[in-house]
Amino acid sequence: MSGVVDLIGAVALIGLIKVVVVFVALLLTAALVTYMERKVIADMQARVGPNRWGPFGLLQAIADGIKLFFKEDFRPAAADRWTYAIAPAAAMVPSFLAIAVVPLGDHVTVGDRRVDFVIADINIGILYFLAMGSLGVYGVVLAGWASGSKYPLLGGVRSTAQLISYEIALGLSLVPIAMVAGSLSLSDIVAAQAGTVGNVTFFDGIPVLEQLQDIFSIVPNWYIWSQWPAFAIFFVAGIAETNRAPFDLPEAETELIAGYHTEYSGIRFAMFYLGEYIHVVVLSAVAVSLFFGGWHGPGLGILPWLWPLLWFLAKTLVVVYLIIWLRATLPRLRYDRLMWLGWKRLIPAALLWIVVTATVNTEGVSRNIRLAVFVVLAGLILAWVGRGDPRLAFAVNPQSGDDRGSA
Amino acid sequence: MNLEYFVFGVMFVMALGASLAMLFARNAVHAALFLVVTQVALALGFLLQGAFFVAAVQIILYAGAIMVLFLFVIMLLGVDTREALIDPLPGQRPLAIGLGGLLAAEILWVAVRGVELAAGGEDQATALTELNQNPGNVKALAAELFSRYLLPFEATSVLLVVAIVGVMVLARRIGRVPNTGTGAESASGSDKEGAAA
Numbered sequence: 001m002s003g004v005v006d007l008i009g010a011v012a013l014i015g016l017i018k019v020v021v022v023f024v025a026l027l028l029t030a031a032l033v034t035y036m037e038r039k040v041i042a043d044m045q046a047r048v049g050p051n052r053w054g055p056f057g058l059l060q061a062i063a064d065g066i067k068l069f070f071k072e073d074f075r076p077a078a079a080d081r082w083t084y085a086i087a088p089a090a091a092m093v094p095s096f097l098a099i100a101v102v103p104l105g106d107h108v109t110v111g112d113r114r115v116d117f118v119i120a121d122i123n124i125g126i127l128y129f130l131a132m133g134s135l136g137v138y139g140v141v142l143a144g145w146a147s148g149s150k151y152p153l154l155g156g157v158r159s160t161a162q163l164i165s166y167e168i169a170l171g172l173s174l175v176p177i178a179m180v181a182g183s184l185s186l187s188d189i190v191a192a193q194a195g196t197v198g199n200v201t202f203f204d205g206i207p208v209l210e211q212l213q214d215i216f217s218i219v220p221n222w223y224i225w226s227q228w229p230a231f232a233i234f235f236v237a238g239i240a241e242t243n244r245a246p247f248d249l250p251e252a253e254t255e256l257i258a259g260y261h262t263e264y265s266g267i268r269f270a271m272f273y274l275g276e277y278i279h280v281v282v283l284s285a286v287a288v289s290l291f292f293g294g295w296h297g298p299g300l301g302i303l304p305w306l307w308p309l310l311w312f313l314a315k316t317l318v319v320v321y322l323i324i325w326l327r328a329t330l331p332r333l334r335y336d337r338l339m340w341l342g343w344k345r346l347i348p349a350a351l352l353w354i355v356v357t358a359t360v361n362t363e364g365v366s367r368n369i370r371l372a373v374f375v376v377l378a379g380l381i382l383a384w385v386g387r388g389d390p391r392l393a394f395a396v397n398p399q400s401g402d403d404r405g406s407a
Numbered sequence: 408m409n410l411e412y413f414v415f416g417v418m419f420v421m422a423l424g425a426s427l428a429m430l431f432a433r434n435a436v437h438a439a440l441f442l443v444v445t446q447v448a449l450a451l452g453f454l455l456q457g458a459f460f461v462a463a464v465q466i467i468l469y470a471g472a473i474m475v476l477f478l479f480v481i482m483l484l485g486v487d488t489r490e491a492l493i494d495p496l497p498g499q500r501p502l503a504i505g506l507g508g509l510l511a512a513e514i515l516w517v518a519v520r521g522v523e524l525a526a527g528g529e530d531q532a533t534a535l536t537e538l539n540q541n542p543g544n545v546k547a548l549a550a551e552l553f554s555r556y557l558l559p560f561e562a563t564s565v566l567l568v569v570a571i572v573g574v575m576v577l578a579r580r581i582g583r584v585p586n587t588g589t590g591a592e593s594a595s596g597s598d599k600e601g602a603a604a
Contacts, residue, residue: 012410083436123543127463134471138443141475145436145482153482160479164472171467184545 010113018119019100026099029313030277031061036317037277037324044328068273071266078148079263087146088268091139092275098132098282101125103187105295105308117295117309118187125186126174129286133170133241137163139275140243144260155259158249158335165342166240166247172350173233176357177223177290186286190294195221224291229353229378231291233346238287239323240342242279246330249338284319288312292319349381356381415455422448439477446470459544 035050035058042049050057075084105117122128137160144156181189196219224231240247251259261272288294292315299307333341356377422445429441446469453462552560 009410080434080436083440122459123545124459124463127460127467131463131466131471134467134475135447137471137475141478141482142440145478157479157482160475160482164475164479167472 014113014115015119018115022099022104022119023096026096026278026281027274029281030274031065033277033281033317033320034064034273035061036320037327040321040324041328044325065270068270069267073266073268074263076148076263080146080148083142083146085268087139087143088264088271088275089139090142091136092271092278094132094136094139095275095279095282098129099285101128101186102282102285102289103190103294104285104312106305108305116187117305121185121187123183123185125189126178126184126290129186130167130171130174134163134167136241136275136279139272140260143264143272147260147263149263151256151258152260152262155249155251155256155262158256159243159260162240162243162247162249162338162342165339166237166346169233169342169346169350170237170241172347172354173230173237174290175350175354176227176230179354179357179361180223180227186289186294189223190289190296193220193222193293194296220293220296222291222293227291227357229349229381230357231287232382233350233353234287234290235322237342237346238283239326240338242276242283242323244276244280244323245327246333247338248332249335280320280323281316284316284323285312287319288315349384352381353378411455414451418448418451418455421445422452435481436478439474439481442477443470443474446474457544460548 038060039049039057050060053059053063075081100119101122103116103118103121107114107116109115140159140163141156144152144154144159147153177189178184181192183189183192219225243251249259251261256262261269264272295308295312297307297311297315299311356373360373425441425444425448429438429445432438432441446465450462450465450470453459453465
């Protein structure tokens with residue numbers, strides 16, 4: 001052991017251990033989430049779901065993994081050999097890497113050394129997450145192109161346009177958070193959300209509400225309260241980035257068979273599949289860190305380092321559940337509606353929200369005025385985003401100026 | 408320290424190898440992919456220098472956005488099998504060789520000067536390290552960009568907007584035909600944006 005420490009240094013060794021532990025934990029969580037998704041959707045559709053392997057079918061994910069591993073690894077004759085082989089890895093690896101900046105818990109002290117539960121606390125955490133998201137596009141694009149077949153190509157082309165469009169909204173939705181926290185590091189952002197909202201004097205003088213506002217002294221100080229429009233944009237754009245329903249046009253089975261992974265089988269298909277679920281888990285983890293206080297939460301005296309980890313896992317799984325719930329509820333968007341939502345609603349709304357946050361956060365504005373302005377303007381922006389089009393997924397908006405959807 | 412040299416070596420081989428491979432790749436998509444690898448390797452180089460923000464921007468913009476657009480165009484136009492062998496602009500090859508030589512000379516000059524600077528300016532490197540500790544890479548960069556270099560920064564952004572508007576004007580179809588079902592309409596959102604502008 002000491003030989004290894006001498007060779008690469010204690011810091012590097014701790015880093016290596018963290019990487020291995022987080023890698024395994026993420027794989028297990030993703031496997032758990034595949035099972036969770038099947039069970040939850042089965043329940044929502046009044047079915048039983050997987051129940052054969054292990055108690056409650058818990059080992060289903062392992063059975064699937066073994067099955068996929070031993071299936072034939074097929075490659076079409078027209079495929080581009082190397083690109084076809086690289087694409088699944090290119091889809092999976094960026095999702096894995098993105099977890100590196102997410103603080104999973106507080107810290108422990110081993111000997112005289114402080115070990116944080118984060119692989120890399122770099123001061124560009126948010127940008128790193130966005131960078132990994134933008135690299136994730138390649139897996140889909142290359143798979144679509146390299147398969148040498150028309151449905152995957154269509155899926156790949158669709159995916160490129162979709163991901164580039166929603167990347168902008170995703171990035172812009174994180175700017176207000178960086179402005180409020182004054183940092184791009186996820187650890188700093190989580191630290192800024194410690195404690196409770198505290199004393200609110202907004203309703204002073206109003207009989208009933210005055211007593212009710214005391215409740216804020218136990219409400220955690222999360223960014224979701226003041227930044228919920230940013231969360232809404234982040235969440236929608238994030239789901240679009242994961243290629244999941246209702247934004248799963250790149251793999252729309254009714255029109256494109258399975259889109260970019262039509263030609264893939266066996267272990268390579270498993271990598272796409274796993275990559276998608278890892279992406280979902282990481283997206284939820286980042287959402288929790290940015291908007292829901294990260295690992296902060298009440299704990300007991302025993303094992304003080306364990307509770308933050310559990311809180312973080314619990315919050316992340318709740319967000320994952322939301323994403324699954326959306327898949328079970330919403331139908332797929334039509335292509336022009338997708339572009340309309342991304343370019344004409346989400347991006348302008350995100351830009352507007354940046355201006356609002358910048359204005360309200362100026363020095364010298366009292367906290368209550370900020371609160372009031374936030375609530376009113378956020379409501380206005382939301383009303384405008386959904387304006388005149390409650391049936392977003394189906395309707396053709398006569399004012400939007402695009403006539404091609406009607407043909 | 409050893410680790411740093413190791414990472415530098417990997418980055419060096421990656422950047423140079425991928426650039427050469429890009430030049431000699433026969434397939435347009437492969438060439439674009441090698442360019443992506445080069446961009447990622449350069450981002451790694453920025454990381455080694457302690458320029459975290461530039462590294463992230465390098466990946467988000469160049470590797471993540473611009474190269475994806477390259478691929479998008481290559482895939483849409485289907486130019487991946489044959490390459491245009493006729494020069495559309497006569498005389499651009501000798502011009503390119505001349506300009507390339509000029510660029511190489513410039514890089515060489517900066518490299519030599521850089522060695523001179525480093526010989527007498529050991530404190531410059533430590534200054535950067537201190538800046539990265541406090542107030543941090545991003546804040547230091549932002550302070551410079553929005554105070555000392557505000558005018559060039561804004562001028563660049565205006566230039567980019569002008570370029571975008573110019574492209575939209577050039578690409579706009581005069582007397583817009585309502586949905587004739589041509590294939591070009593199917594994919595990108597940009598022509599819709601052009602129509603809306």
